[in-house]
Amino acid sequence: MRWSQAFIPTLRDDPADSEAVSHKLLVRGGYIRQLMAGVYSMLPLGQRVRENVMRVIREEIDAIGGQEFLLPQLHPREIWDRTGRAETMKDIMMSFDDNKGSPMVLGPTHEEIFATVSRELTSYKQLPQLWYHIQTKFRDEARPKSGLLRVREFTMKDSYSFDVDQEGLDVQFDRHFDAYHRIFKRLGMNAIAVRASSGAMGGEDSVEFMVASEVGEDEVAHCEACGFAANVETATSVIPQISDTDGPTEIKEFDTPGVRTIADLETFPGGAPADRQIKTLVYFVDGEPVLILMRGDHQLQDQKLMDHLQTADLRPAQPEEIKPLLGADAGSLGAVGVTDVRIVADEALRDRLAMTTGANTNDRHLSGVAMARDITVTEWADVRTVQPGDGCPTCGEKLTVFPAIECGHIFKLGTFYAEPLGVSVLDEQGKTIPIVMGSYGIGVERNMAVSVEVNHDDKGIIWPMEISPFHVIITVVRPDDEATLEAAETLSNALEASGFAVLLDDRNERPGVKFNDAELIGVPLRVTVGPRGVQSGILELLDRRTGQSVDVAIDDVFDRLVELISSPGAQA
RNA sequence: CGGGCUGUGGCGCAGUCUGGCAGCGCACUGGUCUGGGGGACCAGGGGUCGCCGGUUCAAAUCCGGCCAGCCCGACCA
Numbered sequence: 001m002r003w004s005q006a007f008i009p010t011l012r013d014d015p016a017d018s019e020a021v022s023h024k025l026l027v028r029g030g031y032i033r034q035l036m037a038g039v040y041s042m043l044p045l046g047q048r049v050r051e052n053v054m055r056v057i058r059e060e061i062d063a064i065g066g067q068e069f070l071l072p073q074l075h076p077r078e079i080w081d082r083t084g085r086a087e088t089m090k091d092i093m094m095s096f097d098d099n100k101g102s103p104m105v106l107g108p109t110h111e112e113i114f115a116t117v118s119r120e121l122t123s124y125k126q127l128p129q130l131w132y133h134i135q136t137k138f139r140d141e142a143r144p145k146s147g148l149l150r151v152r153e154f155t156m157k158d159s160y161s162f163d164v165d166q167e168g169l170d171v172q173f174d175r176h177f178d179a180y181h182r183i184f185k186r187l188g189m190n191a192i193a194v195r196a197s198s199g200a201m202g203g204e205d206s207v208e209f210m211v212a213s214e215v216g217e218d219e220v221a222h223c224e225a226c227g228f229a230a231n232v233e234t235a236t237s238v239i240p241q242i243s244d245t246d247g248p249t250e251i252k253e254f255d256t257p258g259v260r261t262i263a264d265l266e267t268f269p270g271g272a273p274a275d276r277q278i279k280t281l282v283y284f285v286d287g288e289p290v291l292i293l294m295r296g297d298h299q300l301q302d303q304k305l306m307d308h309l310q311t312a313d314l315r316p317a318q319p320e321e322i323k324p325l326l327g328a329d330a331g332s333l334g335a336v337g338v339t340d341v342r343i344v345a346d347e348a349l350r351d352r353l354a355m356t357t358g359a360n361t362n363d364r365h366l367s368g369v370a371m372a373r374d375i376t377v378t379e380w381a382d383v384r385t386v387q388p389g390d391g392c393p394t395c396g397e398k399l400t401v402f403p404a405i406e407c408g409h410i411f412k413l414g415t416f417y418a419e420p421l422g423v424s425v426l427d428e429q430g431k432t433i434p435i436v437m438g439s440y441g442i443g444v445e446r447n448m449a450v451s452v453e454v455n456h457d458d459k460g461i462i463w464p465m466e467i468s469p470f471h472v473i474i475t476v477v478r479p480d481d482e483a484t485l486e487a488a489e490t491l492s493n494a495l496e497a498s499g500f501a502v503l504l505d506d507r508n509e510r511p512g513v514k515f516n517d518a519e520l521i522g523v524p525l526r527v528t529v530g531p532r533g534v535q536s537g538i539l540e541l542l543d544r545r546t547g548q549s550v551d552v553a554i555d556d557v558f559d560r561l562v563e564l565i566s567s568p569g570a571q572a
Numbered sequence: 573c574g575g576g577c578u579g580u581g582g583c584g585c586a587g588u589c590u591g592g593c594a595g596c597g598c599a600c601u602g603g604u605c606u607g608g609g610g611g612a613c614c615a616g617g618g619g620u621c622g623c624c625g626g627u628u629c630a631a632a633u634c635c636g637g638c639c640a641g642c643c644c645g646a647c648c649a
Contacts, residue, residue, distance in 0.1 A: 009582085009583095011582095011583055011584090011598095011599090012583080012584085012598060012599080012610070013583060013584045013585095013598075014584085015583075015584085016578085016583090016584070016585085016641095016642080017578090017641060017642050017643095018642085019642080019643075034641090036640080036641085037640080037641065037642090089648095089649095091647075091648080092647090092648065092649090108649080109649070137649090139648085139649075141647090141648070142573075142646080142647055142648070143643095143644095143645090143646090143647080143648090145642085145643085150648090156649090208649090217648090406649075409649060411649095441649065443649085475608095477607080477608055478607065478608090480607090509610090510606090510607070510608095510609080510610065510611060511607070511608045511609060511610095512608085512609035512610045512611085513609085513610050514609090514610095515608085515609050515610085516609070516610055517610090528608070530607095530608055531607095531608095532608070533608090540608085
């Protein structure tokens with residue numbers, strides 16, 4: 001491919017409406033253009049990378065026995081009503097009536113549709129099956145953001161497994177687990193598998209694949225010592241015991257004028273350190289008030305609370321709802337003597353003595369509070385947010401917590417879809433049994449973007465060889481020099497004839513412009529061909545990743561390039 | 573959905589407060605020179621100033637309404 005004839009609109013400046021590095025670089029590099037919020041056009045370079053990502057995914061899923069389908073994007077809403085997801089997913093479903101007035105949706109995912117096709121499975125002898133497709137999904141996200149990282153129209157590889165029993169599902173799930181690790185590695189990403197809650201997908205068990213990144217929307221707690229990893233929405237940790245034997249044993253109420261926060265009370269004369277305070281939060285759960293008690297220096301993890309309470313209907317109380325309930329405003333709240341409100345206490349408070357907490361009278365607090373003696377706890381639960389430095393729940397070493405992007409998610413669905421959709425086979429005894437399903441998703445464009453997030457420098461993108469739009473870029477320093485252009489074309493033709501993708505930069509531009517563009521678009525290998533080199537028989541070979549260049553005899557360049565392209569770890 | 577910010581040529585922006593010829597840089601076209609890290613000079617082309625309405629002799633600028641995009645939060649595979 002000659003750059004002079006290609007449509008690669010690179011930009012010198014960052015686009016004004018971008019924040020994420022991948023967004024800036026993919027726009028500047030001429031890979032993508034935005035059409036509207038959360039909807040992007042793939043330009044030729046972007047489409048090449050997208051195809052490469054899909055190829056990698058396809059190879060790995062085929063390798064574990066996947067059969068490729070292509071299911072429609074346009075669905076009757078009725079099929080989504082049957083599983084109840086028309087309701088649970090209504091906020092993100094693109095929904096409309098066709099010209100006859102029939103309710104339609106654009107598919108946000110395809111469990112229902114694959115399950116419908118699978119009704120033609122009739123016998124246990126046909127199982128297991130592994131089906132997948134790579135298809136456009138539509139999700140009307142409330143807030144698309146960060147370029148390709150969070151969009152409303154995107155491509156996803158989703159596979160679905162069908163088995164007679166849980167053991168079969170486990171096998172297919174584990175195969176995906178391994179295949180996904182291979183995929184992310186080939187995309188140049190270090191993905192960490194974390195246990196997650198299944199959310200709206202339904203089902204029993206799920207694992208998210210997370211890649212550490214500043215632009216991540218999730219937080220992952222990770223133990224480098226033993227490999228434990230969990231989304232902070234579910235993560236637990238161990239923390240040191242605190243000895244309370246030196247504190248007051250009798251409850252005493254005292255004035256605390258102006259004290260409104262944990263930090264205020266730490267510095268107030270006669271106050272207490274945060275880890276000797278009880279923080280009292282007021283929430284409404286399924287419309288009923290609930291007190292949540294936390295150690296003063298701990299943060300509530302909403303998702304853990306929701307999981308514990310088995311509800312999604314959870315909100316903090318409004319200030320005007322608090323005073324009628326407890327008799328004081330936030331800042332002076334406590335649970336001592338409260339018996340008519342449900343009280344959930346965090347495990348970190350169990351058996352604590354000599355604590356300080358609000359007195360339910362404005363500007364008054366209590367000291368010497370003993371949890372067991374003074375507070376009528378309805379239930380104990382671990383609802384604390386894991387902090388960096390907490391102990392790992394499996395090995396006790398220190399945990400790190402970092403932001404991460406979800407790059408893939410695999411689910412054990414069980415019979416969640418099979419039962420409402422009537423998906424079953426006959427077993428060996430001729431008995432009807434529901435098919436046990438799994439589903440496994442990877443977002444194509446999101447992974448493109450994440451690969452850029454973790455593979456770039458201040459000059460631009462640095463693609464992993466497998467998904468780079470080109471294997472090699474040949475920068476012709478003086479395309480008006482006949483011998484130079486001819487040498488470059490000879491090399492380019494030889495590489496292309498061997499099946500490699502080559503971008504020949506034959507534009508009549510200053511060398512600096514071409515070098516900068518080459519680095520921006522991120523092709524991993526660059527050969528510089530100029531009159532000087534052609535005359536001396538030496539060409540410069542530059543490794544984009546290391547920035548190191550080596551001089552190679554013109555007759556050896558082809559072999560050297562083939563070697564480098566074929567062995568991803570090698571350096572020029 | 574709540575809060576904030578922004579819409580002016582392909583891209584990045586000034587001009588809006590204080591109404592009066594629509595500008596700058598990059599990019600683009602033709603030319604001369606230059607030629608291994610975003611080069612110089614000469615000559616050019618390109619804009620419904622987000623949309624609708626109002627005020628005014630006159631609106632990018634003032635007023636009202638709407639739309640779109642970005643960021644933070646809520647929500648979310």
